[in-house]
Amino acid sequence: MLKLIGAVLVLFAGTMYGFLKALSFARRPRQIRQLIQALQRLETEMVYGFTPLPEALRSAAAAMAEPLSAMFLEAAEKLSGDTGKTVRECWREAVESHWGRTAMSANERDIVIQLGFTLGVTDREDQVKHLRLAASLLQAEEETAWDEQRRYEKMWKSLGILAAAFIVILMY
Amino acid sequence: MDTILPMLPTDLRRIVESVPAPFRQAAEEIRIRERRPLEMIANGEYRFVTPDGGLVRTPEPAYRPSRDDCAKLLDMLTDHSLYTFEEQLKRGYITVAGGHRVGLAGKTVVENGRVKLIRDISGFNIRIAKQVVGIGRNVVPAIWDESSGTVHHTLVVSPPQRGKTTLIRDLARLLSSGGWDGGPNVSAGLKVGIVDERSEIAACVKGVPTFDVGPRTDVLDGCPKAEGMMMLIRSMSPDVVVVDEIGRPEDAEAVREALHAGVRVIATAHGRNIDDVGRRPAMRELLAEPIFDRFVVLAGGRAGTRCEVYDSRGRPVGVPTTVRDNGRAIC
Numbered sequence: 001m002l003k004l005i006g007a008v009l010v011l012f013a014g015t016m017y018g019f020l021k022a023l024s025f026a027r028r029p030r031q032i033r034q035l036i037q038a039l040q041r042l043e044t045e046m047v048y049g050f051t052p053l054p055e056a057l058r059s060a061a062a063a064m065a066e067p068l069s070a071m072f073l074e075a076a077e078k079l080s081g082d083t084g085k086t087v088r089e090c091w092r093e094a095v096e097s098h099w100g101r102t103a104m105s106a107n108e109r110d111i112v113i114q115l116g117f118t119l120g121v122t123d124r125e126d127q128v129k130h131l132r133l134a135a136s137l138l139q140a141e142e143e144t145a146w147d148e149q150r151r152y153e154k155m156w157k158s159l160g161i162l163a164a165a166f167i168v169i170l171m172y
Numbered sequence: 173m174d175t176i177l178p179m180l181p182t183d184l185r186r187i188v189e190s191v192p193a194p195f196r197q198a199a200e201e202i203r204i205r206e207r208r209p210l211e212m213i214a215n216g217e218y219r220f221v222t223p224d225g226g227l228v229r230t231p232e233p234a235y236r237p238s239r240d241d242c243a244k245l246l247d248m249l250t251d252h253s254l255y256t257f258e259e260q261l262k263r264g265y266i267t268v269a270g271g272h273r274v275g276l277a278g279k280t281v282v283e284n285g286r287v288k289l290i291r292d293i294s295g296f297n298i299r300i301a302k303q304v305v306g307i308g309r310n311v312v313p314a315i316w317d318e319s320s321g322t323v324h325h326t327l328v329v330s331p332p333q334r335g336k337t338t339l340i341r342d343l344a345r346l347l348s349s350g351g352w353d354g355g356p357n358v359s360a361g362l363k364v365g366i367v368d369e370r371s372e373i374a375a376c377v378k379g380v381p382t383f384d385v386g387p388r389t390d391v392l393d394g395c396p397k398a399e400g401m402m403m404l405i406r407s408m409s410p411d412v413v414v415v416d417e418i419g420r421p422e423d424a425e426a427v428r429e430a431l432h433a434g435v436r437v438i439a440t441a442h443g444r445n446i447d448d449v450g451r452r453p454a455m456r457e458l459l460a461e462p463i464f465d466r467f468v469v470l471a472g473g474r475a476g477t478r479c480e481v482y483d484s485r486g487r488p489v490g491v492p493t494t495v496r497d498n499g500r501a502i503c
Contacts, residue, residue, distance in 0.1 A: 052253040079252050084182035086244055087252045120252040123289055127255050 007168045014167070018160015022153045027103035029145035031068060035104075035112070036135050036142065038064050038072065043131045046124070053087065053120040054079040071098035091116030111137045173197055173300055175270035181244035184210075187235055190225025199300055200333075206242045206294035209234030246293055249274055260370075261289050271301035271375025271383060299333075301375060303383045307335070308342035314481035314490035315343075315466040317436075322362060322411055323347060325431065325463055328440040329449050330470030334477050336440040337416055339470070341373050341383060343438055344414045348386020364389040365410030367400035373416055398422035405433045414438045421454045431463055445469060446482065 038060045045056035054076045061072035075094035079087065092113055099109050115134040118126070173196060177185055188202065191212065198214040205211075209220045209231040219227040220234035228234060237245075249268050250257050260266045264287075265275045277295035281288045315326045326343075330336045350361030368374050368391050374381035376393040385391065390408045392400045397415050404410055413430055415423075418439045430437050443449035446467050450459045458464070466489065467482045480492040 046253070046255060050256045052251045052256055054252065056253075082178050084180075084185065084244070084248070086247045090252075120250075121247060121254050123258050123261075124255040 003171065007171060010167050010171070011161070011164045014160045014164020016160070018156050018158070018163075021156040021160070024103040025145075025149045025153045025156065028105070029142050029149055031102055031104055032108060032138055032142040032145055034064055034068055035108070036138050038068065039115075039131050039135045039138070043128060046131075047128055067098050067101035070101075071095060074098065087120045088116050091119060105141075108138060108141050111141070173199060176202070176268075176272055176298060176300060179245075179248050179268060181241055181248060184237065184241055184245065187221060187223060187225055188212075191221060191227065192225070195219070195227060201300065202296075202298040204237050204242065204245060204296040204298070206239055207236050210237055242294055242296070245296060249296075258289065262287055264290065265370075267371040267375075269375070269377050269382075271372055273299045273301070273370065273372055275299065301372065301383075302338065303341060304335075304338050305342065305345070305384065308339050308346055310490075310493040311339065311343065311468060311479055311481065312346050315438075315468065317465070323436050323438065324465035325427075325436055326438045326466040326468060327449070327464040328438070328468045328470070329443045329446060330440070331444055332442060334470040336470065337372050339468070339479070340414055340416065340438055340440055341385060344373070344389055344412075345384055345386040347412055348389040361386065361388045362411040363409065364412045364414060365404035365408050366391045366414045367395055367397050367404060368393050368416070369395060369397050369400065370416065373414065398426040401426040401430055401437075405430060405435055410435060412436045412438060416440050417442065419452060419454055424454045424458045427458060427463060428461075445471070446486070 041060045041063060042056050045051040045059055046053070049056075051059070057072045057076035057079070061069040061076065064072065071094050074097065075091050078085065078090035078094060083090070095109065095112055095116070111134055115130060118130040120127075122130075177189065180188060184204070187210065188196065191199075195212070195214050199212050200216075201211075201213040203211040203213070211218055211220055211234075212227075213219075219229065220231050222228055222233050223235040226233075246254070250266065251269070254261075257266045261276070264277070265273055267273050275295075275297035276290055276293050277297075278290045278293035280290050312323075315323050317324045328336050328340055344364050344366055347362045348364040364386060366373050366385060366389060368376065371393055373383070374385045374389075374391040374393065375383050376391055379391075379393055381389070381391050390404065390410065392404055395403065397418060398420070401413055401415060404413055413435055415437070416439075418424070418427065418441060423439075427437050427439065441449045441452075441455060443452075446459070446469065449455050462484045465484050467484075469480045469482065470477050471480055471492075472478045478492045478494055481489045483489050
């Protein structure tokens with residue numbers, strides 16, 4: 001009886017682990033897409049609307065889903081706060097504290113942090129260049145992310161169940 | 173002064189905060205130059221500032237702002253958004269929240285013979301804007317046109333740093349609120365339009381003035397003067413238009429336009445006296461016509477500034493009033 005309960009638990013845990021892994025493969029490209037759209041929105045706000053950075057970040061955050069919106073909002077809060085910190089520092093802190101909740105990898109994080117070095121500190125022409133550069137780098141990551149999703153999402157779903165089933169078989 | 177502190181990076185803020193209060197509160201300028209002594213000017217006198225906020229006359233013990241200080245300062249002064257100040261950067265200054273003008277010096281980038289932008293900014297001159305309520309009270313009767321119930325076309329002439337902008341800000345406030353002398357002849361305020369190209373007169377934050385410029389005043393913030401005057405006349409039907417620092421040919425054209433539209437203009441120009449202003453080509457025509465009926469000249473040294481009013485033939489109107497005594501603005 002005890003063995004049976006254990007088997008069910010193992011099966012359940014394995015399946016869930018597989019689904020979770022699969023889910024993160026599905027979320028990654030979608031979040032990258034969101035991030036690219038957010039950067040485009042930021043570009044519009046900054047370059048055509050002359051919106052100051054904190055406000056531009058807020059309005060970009062409003063169009064995004066969690067956890068990315070929280071990241072942008074935190075950066076905006078830090079910037080408008082009385083902290084005496086530069087954009088680079090505020091941006092990095094916001095990215096680092098929220099990145100764990102996203103499904104994106106270290107590659108995307110490096111691109112985003114790199115963007116923080118130039119955000120707000122140069123003229124409009126230059127801002128456009130850097131925002132577009134970041135967007136195109138992210139686009140490349142997005143493609144590999146889609147590719148990986150196609151390849152690994154189904155695999156992880158079945159792998160979870162199969163691995164669990166294997167353990168159960170070994171148990172008996 | 174209190175509005176400028178949050179814009180300074182932590183190190184500089186600490187130093188400026190520890191400057192003795194009387195000097196700090198009277199400060200007119202804070203001059204920050206990379207790797208050169210930190211300087212503050214108050215009551216017409218300059219002092220260097222040591223790292224612990226002491227005031228000295230010699231540059232040696234003074235605090236020398238680092239490159240990092242300057243980079244942070246620029247970042248914070250521009251609200252982390254240098255790109256929104258591009259137009260102003262070309263002219264060498266930016267106006268920050270609170271109406272303070274920050275002059276900038278550094279390496280200029282030139283394109284087709286014109287300054288495109290300033291980079292490697294290493295010199296900042298923060299000019300602290302102060303509203304002196306009532307400074308124009310004695311000037312209004314002298315520029316008032318009794319017969320038409322409004323003011324004469326008025327040109328305020330003064331060298332830099334004598335309080336031109338402070339004066340016209342207060343004139344706008346007085347004319348807009350009416351009842352400036354408590355007399356029965358002026359009971360109603362006028363509709364006043366301010367074209368605030370450099371955001372200095374009204375110090376608008378998101379389009380709303382932070383200085384008191386009167387209850388019936390409309391402000392066109394950040395707009396080129398010539399275009400802005402025409403826009404205001406067409407859209408806001410002002411009785412009086414207030415502009416700062418006219419001098420280009422198109423400004424003269426706009427003033428002439430305003431004249432024909434039945435709108436009175438209060439403008440300022442740089443110069444020691446009226447003749448000085450008349451030497452500038454664009455202004456020469458305006459003065460020759462003559463369009464301005466009143467000239468307000470801020471004369472005298474930095475310590476004591478007198479405000480003299482002349483009519484179009486150069487005859488004094490009213491009694492000169494002291495607007496600044498011992499370096500301090502008085503009403």
